[in-house]
Amino acid sequence: MIEHSEPHIVPKKTYYIVFATLMILLFVTVAMAFVPLGPFNIYVAMAIAITKAVLVVLYFMHVRYSNRLIWVAAGAGFVWLVILLAFTLADYSSRGWIKVPGK
Amino acid sequence: MSETHSSLVAHQFDDGVQQKQATTLGMWVFLITEIMFFGGLILAYTVYRIKYPEEFHHASKHLDYVMGTVNTCILLCSSLTMAFAVHAAQEGKRKLTMIFIVVTMVLGAAFLGVKGWEYYTKYTDHLIPGPNYDLNHLWEGAGLLPKTQLFFSLYFAMTGLHAFHMLIGLGLMTWLFVKTKRGRFSKEYFNPVEVCGLYWHFVDIVWIFLFPLLYLVDRSH
Numbered sequence: 001m002i003e004h005s006e007p008h009i010v011p012k013k014t015y016y017i018v019f020a021t022l023m024i025l026l027f028v029t030v031a032m033a034f035v036p037l038g039p040f041n042i043y044v045a046m047a048i049a050i051t052k053a054v055l056v057v058l059y060f061m062h063v064r065y066s067n068r069l070i071w072v073a074a075g076a077g078f079v080w081l082v083i084l085l086a087f088t089l090a091d092y093s094s095r096g097w098i099k100v101p102g103k
Numbered sequence: 104m105s106e107t108h109s110s111l112v113a114h115q116f117d118d119g120v121q122q123k124q125a126t127t128l129g130m131w132v133f134l135i136t137e138i139m140f141f142g143g144l145i146l147a148y149t150v151y152r153i154k155y156p157e158e159f160h161h162a163s164k165h166l167d168y169v170m171g172t173v174n175t176c177i178l179l180c181s182s183l184t185m186a187f188a189v190h191a192a193q194e195g196k197r198k199l200t201m202i203f204i205v206v207t208m209v210l211g212a213a214f215l216g217v218k219g220w221e222y223y224t225k226y227t228d229h230l231i232p233g234p235n236y237d238l239n240h241l242w243e244g245a246g247l248l249p250k251t252q253l254f255f256s257l258y259f260a261m262t263g264l265h266a267f268h269m270l271i272g273l274g275l276m277t278w279l280f281v282k283t284k285r286g287r288f289s290k291e292y293f294n295p296v297e298v299c300g301l302y303w304h305f306v307d308i309v310w311i312f313l314f315p316l317l318y319l320v321d322r323s324h
Contacts, residue, residue, distance in 0.1 A: 009190065009193050009194065010186075010190070012187070012190060015183060015186050015187065015190070016183075019179065019180075019182075019183045022179050022182075023176070023179060026172065026175050026176065026179065027172075029314075029315055029319065030168065030172050030319065033168070033315070033319035033320075033321065033322045033323070034322050034323050035323060036321075036323035036324060037321075037323075038321075041319075041320075041321040041323070042320075042321075045315035045316075045319055046315070048315070049311050049312050049314075049315055052308075052311045053308045053311055053312070056182065056304050056307060056308050056311070057304075057308070059186075060182055060183075060185070060186045060300075060304045060307075061300075061301050061304045061305075062297075066127065067124060069124070069128055070124075070127060070128060070131055073128060073131040073132060073135065074131060076135060077131075077134065077135035077138040077139075078138075080135070080138070080139060080142075081138050081139070081142045084139065084142050084143070084146055085142070085145070085146055085149065088146055088150065089149065089150070089153075092150055092153070093153075
């Protein structure tokens, strides 16, 4: 179950590259907020935020170099968040689709 | 007992590697509960933003996106220095670990300073929800949108909870600094540095989402 391996030391260069990418994405997300995309602004902003979060999780939080149990744990957190959001929004967005008599 | 057993390994573990993996997994399980914690607020935000898009659009313009950007830069830098602190601990460099912990703390405190200044300007602008809330003096169209307080309620709840996590993070860093100074960590044992790093990066990730959600609600018009 638990893999036995020596702790992986990530080279400093990797951290610098990830950090530079995060900074570039930050300025892209600020710039994109000023571009009129109508309803798509939020999708662009969230896509960039998710990319940044994935970079932090994989490299700064060492998940990329961790065992599979950590992958499952990190993935589960994300899946449950999606369930929380998707199911609630499915409810809110579909209200009023079917008319309830007397309401 | 295996021969790798030393005083650094608690008796329930086979060896240091297993102990480290258990510690890391434990922190991740805690972080999942934190995802759900912030997830509830993000859900509330999403539901109300869909319901009151105009209110959110106009209210969000009264947040200072420059301050928000500066704060995001500060937090990303602090994540880099935290990663370096863990890196130094992995290599058993005690002095360097201490330096990076202090730099991370300074950046964390700077973030809270900027946040505090923003809260103060919201106070002087009467944008704190409650009896003194008043957006009309800043924007004459506000009277037509009575639910703008909702945005600021969520703003204070989300950033407030995040700031509280930053304070806890600073407390953890202080504790790590003392432990590192006393020479409790080595190449073989640095688990607390590693998992406190995980916590710090997680708080950074929360901000990565809060920043565009709160400060960057379509600024093009």
